[in-house]
Amino acid sequence: MAGIIDLILSIIFYPPIYQLVLVGLTGALVVVIFIIWFERKATARVQRRLGPYHISPRLAGLPQLVADLIRYAFQEVIIPKTVDKELFVLAPIVATVLSILPIAVVPLTSNPAYWPIPMDYSMLVALALTTVSPIFLIVAGWASNNKFSIIGGVREAFVITAYELIAIMSILSASAAVLSFNLVEIVEAQRVWYILLNPIAFLAAFLAVLMATSGFPFEIPESENEVVAGPFTEYSGLLYGLNMGAAYMKRFAFSILMALVFLGGWSPYTPGEGILSGYLIPSLIVVAKATVLMMIFSLTRSIYGRFRLDQALEGAWRLVFPMAVLGFGLALLEAYLGVM
Amino acid sequence: MPAKPVVKRLPARRGLFAGFKGNVDAITIGLKYLVDPKRFTLIYPNEYIKLDPGYRGFIVLDPKKCIHCSSCARICPAAAMRMIKRMEEDPKTGKPKMKLWPVINYQRCIFCGYCVDVCPTEALYTVPYHDIVYENMAEMDWSLETFVKPPEHPTAKEGIPVKYIVDEEKGLVKVRAEEVEEK
Amino acid sequence: MSVWVYGEQKSELGLEGTITRKLEEDLYEVFIGPQHPGSGHMRIIVRIDGDIIVEADPDMGYVHRTMEKLSEGREWIKNVPLFERMAIHDACNVTVSYVMALERILGIEPPPRAKYLRTLLCEINRIAAHLYGFGIFGVFIGHSTMYMWSFADREVMVELAEKLTGARLTHSYPIPGGARRDMPQDFPQAARKAVRYFRRRLDEYRKIFLDNPVTRKRLEGVGIIPKKIAAELGVVGPVARASGIKYDARLAEPYDAYDEVEFEVPVYEEGDALARAWVKFEEIKQSLRIIEQAVDWLEKHPREAPIHERFWAKAPPLWKKVFEAEGRVKLLPLMANLKLPPGRAMARSETARGEIVYYVESDGKTTPYRVRIVSPSARNAIVFKYIAPGYKVMDLPTIYGSIDYFPPEADR
Numbered sequence A: 001m002a003g004i005i006d007l008i009l010s011i012i013f014y015p016p017i018y019q020l021v022l023v024g025l026t027g028a029l030v031v032v033i034f035i036i037w038f039e040r041k042a043t044a045r046v047q048r049r050l051g052p053y054h055i056s057p058r059l060a061g062l063p064q065l066v067a068d069l070i071r072y073a074f075q076e077v078i079i080p081k082t083v084d085k086e087l088f089v090l091a092p093i094v095a096t097v098l099s100i101l102p103i104a105v106v107p108l109t110s111n112p113a114y115w116p117i118p119m120d121y122s123m124l125v126a127l128a129l130t131t132v133s134p135i136f137l138i139v140a141g142w143a144s145n146n147k148f149s150i151i152g153g154v155r156e157a158f159v160i161t162a163y164e165l166i167a168i169m170s171i172l173s174a175s176a177a178v179l180s181f182n183l184v185e186i187v188e189a190q191r192v193w194y195i196l197l198n199p200i201a202f203l204a205a206f207l208a209v210l211m212a213t214s215g216f217p218f219e220i221p222e223s224e225n226e227v228v229a230g231p232f233t234e235y236s237g238l239l240y241g242l243n244m245g246a247a248y249m250k251r252f253a254f255s256i257l258m259a260l261v262f263l264g265g266w267s268p269y270t271p272g273e274g275i276l277s278g279y280l281i282p283s284l285i286v287v288a289k290a291t292v293l294m295m296i297f298s299l300t301r302s303i304y305g306r307f308r309l310d311q312a313l314e315g316a317w318r319l320v321f322p323m324a325v326l327g328f329g330l331a332l333l334e335a336y337l338g339v340m
Numbered sequence B: 001m002p003a004k005p006v007v008k009r010l011p012a013r014r015g016l017f018a019g020f021k022g023n024v025d026a027i028t029i030g031l032k033y034l035v036d037p038k039r040f041t042l043i044y045p046n047e048y049i050k051l052d053p054g055y056r057g058f059i060v061l062d063p064k065k066c067i068h069c070s071s072c073a074r075i076c077p078a079a080a081m082r083m084i085k086r087m088e089e090d091p092k093t094g095k096p097k098m099k100l101w102p103v104i105n106y107q108r109c110i111f112c113g114y115c116v117d118v119c120p121t122e123a124l125y126t127v128p129y130h131d132i133v134y135e136n137m138a139e140m141d142w143s144l145e146t147f148v149k150p151p152e153h154p155t156a157k158e159g160i161p162v163k164y165i166v167d168e169e170k171g172l173v174k175v176r177a178e179e180v181e182e183k
Numbered sequence C: 001m002s003v004w005v006y007g008e009q010k011s012e013l014g015l016e017g018t019i020t021r022k023l024e025e026d027l028y029e030v031f032i033g034p035q036h037p038g039s040g041h042m043r044i045i046v047r048i049d050g051d052i053i054v055e056a057d058p059d060m061g062y063v064h065r066t067m068e069k070l071s072e073g074r075e076w077i078k079n080v081p082l083f084e085r086m087a088i089h090d091a092c093n094v095t096v097s098y099v100m101a102l103e104r105i106l107g108i109e110p111p112p113r114a115k116y117l118r119t120l121l122c123e124i125n126r127i128a129a130h131l132y133g134f135g136i137f138g139v140f141i142g143h144s145t146m147y148m149w150s151f152a153d154r155e156v157m158v159e160l161a162e163k164l165t166g167a168r169l170t171h172s173y174p175i176p177g178g179a180r181r182d183m184p185q186d187f188p189q190a191a192r193k194a195v196r197y198f199r200r201r202l203d204e205y206r207k208i209f210l211d212n213p214v215t216r217k218r219l220e221g222v223g224i225i226p227k228k229i230a231a232e233l234g235v236v237g238p239v240a241r242a243s244g245i246k247y248d249a250r251l252a253e254p255y256d257a258y259d260e261v262e263f264e265v266p267v268y269e270e271g272d273a274l275a276r277a278w279v280k281f282e283e284i285k286q287s288l289r290i291i292e293q294a295v296d297w298l299e300k301h302p303r304e305a306p307i308h309e310r311f312w313a314k315a316p317p318l319w320k321k322v323f324e325a326e327g328r329v330k331l332l333p334l335m336a337n338l339k340l341p342p343g344r345a346m347a348r349s350e351t352a353r354g355e356i357v358y359y360v361e362s363d364g365k366t367t368p369y370r371v372r373i374v375s376p377s378a379r380n381a382i383v384f385k386y387i388a389p390g391y392k393v394m395d396l397p398t399i400y401g402s403i404d405y406f407p408p409e410a411d412r
């Protein structure tokens, strides 16, 4: 008996797992709820509306998102006859889970006791994990057996090819500058935040993340005026909610990564010993930075329309990709000059 | 001074920083409204608009003025107004007499106001509200008894009356109805 | 007869009359509408090759209400509220030409005050309708702020219209011989404020929408209609004017007060979606000018009933009392069964979307013998078929939004 409890405890306290559960699931849920609320409120303000309001006007409609969540959870999930059932059900679930997986491998503190994995190649692992989930959106579109879904899925595929390289290159430029794949070292090396040293790479990463998470002006795969809801056209209920949430989860994962790489991670705090000072406070700082980043992401919705697919791709390859290359070059130069 | 056609050109977008300026302008405007949204949302039903007296709202009959002429029913474009026959006591002779009375069917009425405008004695008048909910269609077909008194206005019981005033800065501003009336 | 169902031919579906044809190899057929967030009450059948539209078939008629036939069973004046339903946010513009046709048959001319009042409401409607168009256009290309802004600002115009007519949208304002209400005392002040507000606001529209690099990129060079093709297709309104055709019903045949007010008709020559957006944008500015002039004129001239003598001279004293007190022009009971002399007339007016033409024929009865309506959207719908092919799928909403196609108006 005791053995089983020990086993369960050891699984729960296995660092990647609790980080995934604590920051990845619980944290992400809270942050995502807050961010969706913020996005709706901020957009509403720019658009001279109230936004969510009637569920608790005193909290400015914050519980609206919880209500939406409950609604999604209890709505009937309709699985059309013509879909590929297994894939149709699995795709959004897997996509959501995979999209927060990068959180399981990033360090949120410099205290080795609380690292989820050995940190030597954590940057590469995290970046590699960010690239897994998009394929399942294409799968969702394909499994739906609906023309709009397939067009949406194909668009997603186009967009993926465009942003992935940019995201990876611009985030990796920090590795080049520090000459290490160790995220902790990258964070610790930032006496000046890396965003100030290499704004070009940051801008490229920013745009790439917008593309990756269907933010405006790159909200192309789900562009409702041609393809209804893109890959999610046939979805309903919880599965639809998952699909929608997955984009935000992914944005959260990317934001955490960007907060570590560009915004100095847990600085100005120096993690100490013990769970509070060694893990909770630094991770809160990182999450807070990521949240601020996400708030900036969500402002684009109210200012821009969407690009056409080819224009987005052209912009990505002609403008943002050279920017990422330039950022990488700048990082190498900085490494050569020993700035960081 | 008749109109004249003027050929115009699209504003040019040249120069290295044209795109940059466009982006900055758009973002600045967006942030300006993020800080000061200048919104005028009506929080219905906690607030409701107190409409001007000229508003074409629900139509009510003043039975004392009606001369049973049927003009209103004849002009109604939606066939919402119709005349019904009633046996009534003639006040002079004391004998029962057939009389025509208009009744209105709000399932059909489009609030065009023709009937009010055509009534030769101003027996029909509009009330300045429009937001009444019925539980079923049959209730919307008013009987003469309902037609002769203004309908209940449930929002007015709970909500705060507000008015919208055209404003140079904000487009419309929402003010308490009492404040407007004081002026 | 056999039909294609999921790639195989079936003969027994019992769907006689449904003819489907086999698609060419490699084409993908997408039915956009009628239940689609980006279609409105219509269906566009597009066949695409990769991302390029090869064929586009606008399939109209989903909101056909047999208006022309319905009107034959209704008395003359009752058709005004009916025709209004074509485009309720542009109510005065779409009905004023019907009323003008009736006036032509009757051989009467409304008094100048009525003309100015109608012009005033027409321009208020035009701005409201353009804002509506802008809003839909904005949301079609993903710019939700434009949508919300223009719908919020449209409320200012709706408020003005409400002050003037007593109804927000379906004003039923013009009637044969004149208009139904005079403006209230506080109207000029409100109208001037609104005009000043819009002048400032339009600049912000330009910054966030028209000059926004993303929007501009999206609109520029999309759905180009060269001048010659525009003339051949017979498009009207802003679509034609964006292609360099100097045509506007207000210009060709000034009606109401349009020959007395001063305004420009903006024409662009590029013929793309951006030019169409700019035409509308500039037209709003001109409409503001007209509103100012109309209000000035109305304020300067004495308040008198804005209706032809024929319907006012013999009116009982109560009529005049009501007009004095409320500015409301009461109708004579004879309006209900107005008899028009036999005859036929044609009239046109410029709605926000282009020229609307009414042909009205009377055989001396209380109802029309025939009313024929040619609405601007019906004429512009052809753009889908001939202009959309060759552009990307994502350009379809851009083209749709830029021609500001409004199905209820086209279907009648």
Ligand code: SF4
Binding pocket: B059, B075, B076, B077, B078, B079, B080, B081, B104, B108, B109, B110, B111, B112, B113, B114, B115, B116
């Ligand atoms: S308002 Fe118009 S539709 Fe309604 S009853 Fe009067 S005439 Fe008929």
Ligand code: SF4
Binding pocket: B061, B065, B066, B067, B068, B069, B070, B071, B072, B073, B101, B102, B118, B119, B120, B121, B122, B123, B124
């Ligand atoms: S028009 Fe006026 S007076 Fe005549 S029946 Fe109708 S309500 Fe009565």
